[in-house]
Amino acid sequence: DSGVTQTPKHLITATGQRVTLRCSPRSGDLSVYWYQQSLDQGLQFLIQYYNGEERAKGNILERFSAQQFPDLHSELNLSSLELGDSALYFCASSDDSPEAFFGQGTRLTVV
Amino acid sequence: AQSVTQLDSQVPVFEEAPVELRCNYSSSVSVYLFWYVQYPNQGLQLLLKYLSGSTLVKGINGFEAEFNKSQTSFHLRKPSVHISDTAEYFCAARSNDYKLSFGAGTTVTVRA
Numbered sequence: 001d002s003g004v005t006q007t008p009k010h011l012i013t014a015t016g017q018r019v020t021l022r023c024s025p026r027s028g029d030l031s032v033y034w035y036q037q038s039l040d041q042g043l044q045f046l047i048q049y050y051n052g053e054e055r056a057k058g059n060i061l062e063r064f065s066a067q068q069f070p071d072l073h074s075e076l077n078l079s080s081l082e083l084g085d086s087a088l089y090f091c092a093s094s095d096d097s098p099e100a101f102f103g104q105g106t107r108l109t110v111v
Numbered sequence: 112a113q114s115v116t117q118l119d120s121q122v123p124v125f126e127e128a129p130v131e132l133r134c135n136y137s138s139s140v141s142v143y144l145f146w147y148v149q150y151p152n153q154g155l156q157l158l159l160k161y162l163s164g165s166t167l168v169k170g171i172n173g174f175e176a177e178f179n180k181s182q183t184s185f186h187l188r189k190p191s192v193h194i195s196d197t198a199e200y201f202c203a204a205r206s207n208d209y210k211l212s213f214g215a216g217t218t219v220t221v222r223a
Contacts, residue, residue, distance in 0.1 A: 002154065033211065043201065043213035056209040090154060098143040098162060098205050102155040 003027065004103035006091050012109045018079040021106045025072055025093030031055070032074040033100055034066055038087040049074055081110045113137050113204035117214035124192055125222055132187040132217045134202030144185040145203040145211075146176055155201065161185060172196070197221045 003026035013019055025032050034046040036059075045058035049068035060066075063081075068074040078085060086109050092100035114137035124130045136142060143162050147155040159170025166178040176187045185202060202214040 002156070004154075031209075035213075042215045045210050045212065048209055050209075058210060092155075092211075099145060099157060099160050100211055101157065102147070104154040 002101040002103065004091060004093050004101055006089075006103035006106050008106060009104065010107050010109075012111060013081060015081055015083060015110055017081050017110075018077065019081065019108065021076040021078070021089050021091075021108075023074045023076070023091030023093075023103060025074070025091075026095075026101055029093035029095050029101075030072065031094045031100075032068055032072070033092040033094075034060075034074070034076050035090040035092065035102075036087045037090060037105070043090075046076070078108070083110050086110045113142060113206055113210075113212040115202050115204050115212050115214040117200075117202050117217050119217050120215065121218045121220070123220045123222065126194055127191045129188065129190050130192050130196075130219060132200050132202075132219070134185045134187065134214060136183050136185065136202075136204040138183070138206065141207050143205045144176075144178060145205075146170065146174070146185075146187050147201045147203060147213075149199045149201065149216075151198070158187070158200070192219070192221050194221050194223065 005024040007022045030051045033048045036044045046060040048056040063079050066076045088105045090105045092102045094100045116135045118133040145160045146158040161168045161178045169175045199216045205211045
């Protein structure tokens with residue numbers, strides 16, 4: 001158990017809908033990262049937050065947004081969902097060290 | 112951001128045989144290197160990491176990796192694999208831009 005908690009584990013929704021994925025980092029970790037894992041694109045870095053502020057941005061679509069709250073948990077919001085957004089979404093957290101610890105992921109299926 | 116190349120997409124191996132998974136990264140400037148393992152329907156687990164110091168890094172489950180700056184490589188090895196090592200393995204690299212970049216993954220299938 002990495003100490004990073006993601007909810008829900010599975011999510012099935014229809015095209016055009018909006019969903020929110022939640023991540024609770026390891027105790028004491030200030031950084032939260034979001035990744036998307038799909039069969040065709042592999043593991044893609046989406047965005048990183050550090051102590052509530054956006055620190056780095058990757059291949060995140062404009063329909064996607066994230067935030068980190070004062071209690072350090074983070075949410076990834078996906079809107080206007082398309083079939084191609086079906087993927088496994090991972091959250092990871094870290095302290096000041098370069099290594100990141102990953103949650104179990106949320107499997108999103110868009111139908 | 113770093114670019115990471117895993118040279119083998121699939122590696123079949125017999126139980127108790129050695130295995131090597133190859134990984135190359137794009138730049139040797141201030142790089143941190145990692146190997147993660149993903150078992151079926153699970154998240155990513157950190158196997159080992161290179162941050163600085165000794166170029167031979169030992170990790171969990173008997174795995175080790177060698178950092179080679181001149182060849183920009185970070186190959187993963189295990190001298191004797193078990194059936195339970197069947198999984199997907201990801202090499203990852205990070206520079207000072209905080210972005211952790213992953214390779215495409217190598218699927219290791221261990222056969223009895």
